[in-house]
Amino acid sequence: MKRVYVAGGSGGHILPAMTMARQHPHDEHYFVALDRDLDRSLLAGNDWITQTAFLSLDTIRLRAIRAYPAYGAQLGSALRISWDLLAAWKPDEIVSMGGYISVPFCSVAWLRGIPIRLYELNAEVGTAVRMLSPSATEILCCFDEAAQRVSQQVSWLSWIQRAPRVTTAAYPMRYTAGQKVSRAEACAQLGLDTNHPVLLVLGGSQGSDCINGLIISWLYTLSASQRHTIQIIHQTGSRSYDFICEQYAQFTMRSIIFAYREDLATCYAASSCAISRAGSGAIHELTWFGVSTLLVPLDMEVTEHQYFNACAAVMRHSNVMSMVENDSERGRIFQWLTQSVLG
Numbered sequence: 001m002k003r004v005y006v007a008g009g010s011g012g013h014i015l016p017a018m019t020m021a022r023q024h025p026h027d028e029h030y031f032v033a034l035d036r037d038l039d040r041s042l043l044a045g046n047d048w049i050t051q052t053a054f055l056s057l058d059t060i061r062l063r064a065i066r067a068y069p070a071y072g073a074q075l076g077s078a079l080r081i082s083w084d085l086l087a088a089w090k091p092d093e094i095v096s097m098g099g100y101i102s103v104p105f106c107s108v109a110w111l112r113g114i115p116i117r118l119y120e121l122n123a124e125v126g127t128a129v130r131m132l133s134p135s136a137t138e139i140l141c142c143f144d145e146a147a148q149r150v151s152q153q154v155s156w157l158s159w160i161q162r163a164p165r166v167t168t169a170a171y172p173m174r175y176t177a178g179q180k181v182s183r184a185e186a187c188a189q190l191g192l193d194t195n196h197p198v199l200l201v202l203g204g205s206q207g208s209d210c211i212n213g214l215i216i217s218w219l220y221t222l223s224a225s226q227r228h229t230i231q232i233i234h235q236t237g238s239r240s241y242d243f244i245c246e247q248y249a250q251f252t253m254r255s256i257i258f259a260y261r262e263d264l265a266t267c268y269a270a271s272s273c274a275i276s277r278a279g280s281g282a283i284h285e286l287t288w289f290g291v292s293t294l295l296v297p298l299d300m301e302v303t304e305h306q307y308f309n310a311c312a313a314v315m316r317h318s319n320v321m322s323m324v325e326n327d328s329e330r331g332r333i334f335q336w337l338t339q340s341v342l343g
Contacts, residue, residue: 008034110135186269
């Protein structure tokens with residue numbers, strides 16, 4: 001079977017698509033992503049992918065009226081390229097992970113009569129899924145809240161056409177039980193001491209300047225003896241990597257710092273606790289590894305999906321998940337870090 005996976009803009013979209021594709025080793029896999037460095041780096045070097053294509057699309061900001069002509073030109077180009085790709089690839093199915101890249105590609109696929117399987121990875125139904133739901137064959141939601149909302153939104157379709165099937169589906173977990181090593185083994189692999197706590201800092205696949213800054217500021221509030229007992233695994237993102245490395249160099253403590261790492265299984269297993277953005281992938285993986293986590297949702301202009309993800313996660317996994325509403329709750333964040341890391 002030939003499948004096209006439409007996923008771009010973040011690891012949160014691309015990694016679950018790659019996970020699903022790897023579950024079908026005998027199929028032909030085509031990927032459509034955004035023309036960005038992150039998308040290209042995640043998809044590079046995977047010889048099991050038959051072919052990849054990259055579309056140039058900027059995030060639409062409704063208030064940026066002057067940019068509308070440029071958006072229109074990009075959209076027109078994306079529609080034309082999508083038509084040409086589908087004509088050349090002749091896929092049996094489209095698998096969309098949501099995001100605005102899905103809108104032009106899946107719209108063309110619908111015009112060509114190709115079945116479309118939509119994934120909604122978040123608790124809040126995204127604009128792309130709402131727009132594309134009438135053209136989908138099936139919609140799979142990783143949160144019950146999203147499945148309920150989508151079911152309500154597509155119910156009217158039964159009056160004029162066959163409504164898509166809406167189901168709650170498991171998040172496409174990229175790890176297996178065999179990768180779930182003990183904390184002692186994980187710490188040994190990373191050169192960490194099991195007798196001291198390990199804090200995992202995740203800002204998403206692109207990093208978070210705000211979380212990075214909060215962690216450094218919190219460390220400055222601690223005494224040298226307190227910092228000496230802490231170990232940190234910190235994913236910084238590429239923008240802040242050099243600066244964060246310079247900051248850690250001033251502290252006498254064990255730390256593992258990297259801009260981005262695709263395989264975090266050992267890091268999850270070694271961690272005593274974590275502070276993280278509230279992307280769907282991070283939530284499902286941290287829960288699966290049982291890491292006590294403070295979720296700090298990203299406050300975005302166009303969507304509040306991370307806030308709703310965090311709310312849903314805390315409702316279901318209150319034993320390991322806590323949250324603040326946004327980055328501005330500095331006092332609560334510092335309090336949680338001190339209590340969770342230092343006891």
